[in-house]
Amino acid sequence: MHNRQSLLNRITNPKYIMVYATIGIFLIVYAFGAFMYSDKGFLTIRTFANLFIDNAYYGISAVGMTMVLITGGIDLSVGAVASLTGMFIAYGTTVLGLHPMTCILASLVMGVGLGLLMGWVIHYLNVPPFITTLTGMFFARGVCSLISRESIDIHHPFIDALAGWKIYLMKYANGQWVRIRPIAFINFNVILFVIMIIIGTFILQRTRFGRNIYAIGGNEQSASLMGLPAGRTKILVYGFNGLCSVLAGVSYALYVKSGWNLSLQGGELEVITCAVIGGTLLTGGVGSMIGTLFGVLLKSVIPALITFNGNLLSWWGKIATGLLLLLFICIQRFVVTSAGKRK
């Protein structure tokens, strides 16, 4: 009895309202698409799997971004770091003839190092996160252009194998496993995305580090007065976000199989948008990985709807995303004020 009540309490906890709103609106938009375009195959598992395949790189980056936003910071460098990773892989394999794993390792050192450095500057030199990571973004973009100003194709058996590897979704019919029709599959990127979401959830919900992140985002001063290691936590969060940006860059490189110095421009804001419509507050202290997962799905279902419509200019997607942001901020505002009144 006691257990059930606490479960009910946990589910109806107001801090999850945003997550429910995201999931609810995603279901409404998806149902709308199903209603309008079911004849064009919107309801198939293939369409749903494509949502993951086409947006895995945003999702992977959003995992780290959610943590940064929960600490009350922001990271504008993710798009540029991901693009730089792509350049490393493309230039390393195609021009220098290195093995892709070497390039990915070098990117990891670069991305995590830059993240840790930015975290250090933010905490110890007290420079606003916005400015620090903006400088990081300029730096990474500039290095991209120093490497090459033109798009470089990636041709390497390892990359081809990784990008081409897919698991077909099967169903059991007439006593044997057959591929479902129309053919749907998930690839390495999707698995990486799901693994990162699981790791992110684990860190946030089950570790001391995760609780420190929430505490610092709630109120950094009282967190450090309570003896929580604010500096170390913040630096590690930016380092982890660097790791996520590099993995997002790897995933994007597998997706487009090339490196370009101007790729993923403005990607950082797409990622922040995903996190915000997933219920993360930019003031810090509030956010969850499940919300971010549905934020990514909700943001990616809009371009899918526009593609299915076929007549709309793709620019309506931007406007729809903006309106969605407005809607979510209004809901957040409402939830925050009503929670404030309850206190």
Place this chain on the structure above:
Amino acid sequence: MKVSRLMQSKVTWAIIAEALILLVCFIIRPEFFSISYQPSTGMLYGSLIDIVNRSAEITIISMGMTLVIALGGTDLSVGALVAVAGAISLKFLRWDVLTYNTPGDYTVYPYVLVIFVPLIVCALMGLFNGFLVAKGGMQPIIATLILMVCGRGVAQILTDGKQFTTGYSPFRVIGQGSFMYLPMPIIITIIVVVAVALFTRKTAFGAFVESVGVNPSASRLSGIKADTVILIVFMITGLLSGIAGLIYSSRIMSNDSNNAGLNFEMDAILAVVIGGTNMAGGKFSLAGTVVGSLIIRTIVTFVYYFGIVSEATMAFKALIIAVVIVLQSEPVREYFAKRARKKEGVSHA
């Protein structure tokens, strides 16, 4: 005492940084400083003129951005508003393109509309940002994120995703004309800077902005209408983005909804912060912002002048800005101030 106070001021550091960059330019190539007069266009030419000319858009926008940051916020939508202003003005110059299918020295709608409608629309969009912040109680960064995401979409839909060009000469004057030997954008910048400086420093408005930035509820209690101040500041920023948008599209005599004003919000925020205004809000320095904007443009011009790959400017920009920001950071400034104080103490003894 005085030295330590000067050393603590961020504006001092910004001016020192600009002077150092120019000094490096002078040592490497003295002709960087040469200015010549071209009688055919009636304009002065030279790298220094070019720096001021090309920094016009960022300087104009960052005047508004300074006020927004003094309120403790940021405005991310300015770059998108630049694109919107360009799209609207070109739409009035060339609509309907099917009838007027070759660009030339004409305008389809009256020139008044070409100039004022974009400015009014941008001011209204700024007002929308201000409304979300003041009445909706949202964080400025996220309230303006909405228009940043939407704005370029609006600009594209206004022009049907097309890029118009024009040859209308009165429109060319805004970005490429000259007045008193100086390029027009410099004149417009000077007017804007002086106007904003007079408006904030000769009236109480600047003090209101600072007070709301430090503590909104306290200023409300002391009788300042915080909401009105926020609305006016965001509207000014929107209007100034519109002016920058007109200059930008007049320079290229076209609208470019994808690239017009790209990353302007970032550059403007950087200019303000380098100029010594704290991102947490409160005291602001318009002069510092002008210096900050000049620093950013000097780096870019410097890199172009010495023939380094243009896209790589960003890396140099990042390095120099990193140095400036680290020098300006609290711990470093305190260290220098302490040393200066110690020296004075020794000389007194």
